[in-house]
Amino acid sequence: MTALWSTRTGPHDAPVVLLVHGGGVGAWMWRDQVAALRDRYLVITPDLPGHDHGADVPFTSADDAVAALAGLLRPVADGREITVVGFSFGAQLAVSLAARHPGLVSRVVVVSALTEPMPLTGPSLGLVRLTAPLGGHRWFARLQARSMFVPDDLFDDYLRTVRSVSTADLVALLSANGAFRIPAAWSDYPGPALLLAGDREPRALVRGMQALHQALPSAELEIVPGAGHGLPLQRPGWFTERLLGWLAREPGVPR
Structure with missing residues (x-):
């Protein structure tokens, strides 16, 4: 099983919060949330395979990444609450x-997941392969960073990460991202969920998030006005307060 590079901060016996970054970024994207959470939670922030400090581990599949995340949680699954x-x-x-390992995941927060299948075609993958080297150029990375709401003081982290992702890993991740479907077991997830x-x-992404809610009606869905794809980076203060408030509630207590 793939071993993930990760950092841990906070009281070792506190409830656990695992923060999983998106494609093309790294654990550094959670800087503001880690700072706000670490006094009360044991915060774990991995770099996914092929990304930044995990660049020496090739990205193989979403299934392997899920298995690696489960392996990261098992050593701390000693009866305490774990939020992903x-x-x-x-x-x-x-x-x-959460769907495959409900015994490990007490609560789950899902931010901007694409759930409608969008498989990349051969020409699309070819274009990705041709343009991928541009990502390592500072000027091009600056444009990408702005579109992803990466703040200027995290740009060097973003550039380092973009340069760390190989073309093969990028193509494999984009293929996995476009092929994702809501797992059947999601409807049986017993814990609190925030979407x-x-x-x-x-x-298509907003429709997919609504489909996640339809499949698990007990989940709480919020579509944030005026926000794009990048809530934790675009509105870090709002997102952090929303997360802290949700974590502070007792399971099952309505908003």
């Missing part, structure tokens, strides 16, 4: 992790 928070591709992994997306995200 995922963004974008990391949100897809969070859904799969967040921006109303300026692609319509």
Whole structure:
């Protein structure tokens, strides 16, 4: 099983929060949330295979990534509460992790997960392979970073991460991202779930988040006005307060 690079901060015996980043970024994207959570929670932030400090581990499949995340949680699964928070591709992994391992995941926060199948065609993959080297150029990375709401003081982290992702890993991850479907077991997930997306995200993504809610009506869905694809980075203060408030509630207590 793949071993993930990760950082841990906070009281070792506290409830656990696992923060799973999206494709093309790294654990650094959670900087503001880690700072807010670490006094009360044991915060675990991995770098996914093929990304930043995990670049020496090739990205093979979403299933392998889910298995690796489960392996990261098992050593701390000693009866305490574990919350998994995922963004974008990391949100897809969070859904799969909660569906397959409900005994490990007490609560789950799904931020901007694409759930409608959008498989990449051969020409699309070819274009990705041709343009991938541009990502390593500072000027091009600056444009990408702005579109993803990466703040200027995290740009060097973003550039380092983009340069770390190989073309093969990028193609494999994009293929996995486009092929994701809501797991059948998601409807049976017993824990609290919070679903967040921006109303300026692609319509297919918003529809997919609504489908996640339809499959698990006990989940709480919020479509945030004026927000794009990047809530934790675009609105870090709002997102952090929303997360802290939700975590502070007793399971099953309505909003």
